[in-house]
Amino acid sequence: MKKKIIVEIGHTAETGAVGHGLKEHAVCRLLGAKLLGIFEEAGYEVRLIDTPVGMSNSQELRWAVEEANRDGGDLLISLHCDASDNAAAHGAHVCYYSTLGQRIGERIMLQGGLARLCPGRSQAVVERRGLYVLRASEMPAVLVEAGFITHAGDARLLASEAGLGQIAACVLAGVEAAEAAGLLGH
Numbered sequence: 001m002k003k004k005i006i007v008e009i010g011h012t013a014e015t016g017a018v019g020h021g022l023k024e025h026a027v028c029r030l031l032g033a034k035l036l037g038i039f040e041e042a043g044y045e046v047r048l049i050d051t052p053v054g055m056s057n058s059q060e061l062r063w064a065v066e067e068a069n070r071d072g073g074d075l076l077i078s079l080h081c082d083a084s085d086n087a088a089a090h091g092a093h094v095c096y097y098s099t100l101g102q103r104i105g106e107r108i109m110l111q112g113g114l115a116r117l118c119p120g121r122s123q124a125v126v127e128r129r130g131l132y133v134l135r136a137s138e139m140p141a142v143l144v145e146a147g148f149i150t151h152a153g154d155a156r157l158l159a160s161e162a163g164l165g166q167i168a169a170c171v172l173a174g175v176e177a178a179e180a181a182g183l184l185g186h
């Protein structure tokens with residue numbers, strides 16, 4: 001049976017991080033569209049969740065997770081960009097809450113190659129017990145921090161069609177590896 005992936009676009013238009021002329025929500029929308037395309041092409045069912053404008057960050061999180069749980073899927077992927085006051089901070093990573101999320105995150109970062117495409121973090125996957133979107137999800141969930149919007153090099157990747165396509169390809173390859181390992185559909 002087709003596996004169903006729910007992709008949540010982090011934040012709303014005015015509540016995410018900014019840097020190098022980019023806005024987190026806008027970047028994540030473009031990345032979400034890339035994911036939708038290549039996951040459908042690969043035979044997955046995909047639901048994109050993009051929160052209505054006008055919500056605060058906490059309202060957005062609650063709304064998005066309720067929406068994801070109501071719909072139900074085999075994996076929730078929340079899309080974000082990192083930001084730091086330190087302009088040198090760079091690199092993608094995946095945040096997780098559950099062991100399953102950890103194992104799926106490792107596949108996205110390592111097998112899928114997101115750690116090679118956008119390197120810089122000492123840890124490819126990071127446990128985040130406090131992140132509501134991960135904790136409240138009734139399906140395995142990962143939060144992809146697709147690089148630092150505040151870093152010139154990462155921002156170049158995030159600003160380009162080709163770069164977003166490469167990030168999406170890493171996520172797909174990781175999810176396919178996770179599915180092959182029997183990590184989806186729990």
Ligand SMILES: [Zn+2]
Nearest residue numbers: 010016080081
């Ligand atoms: Zn974010």
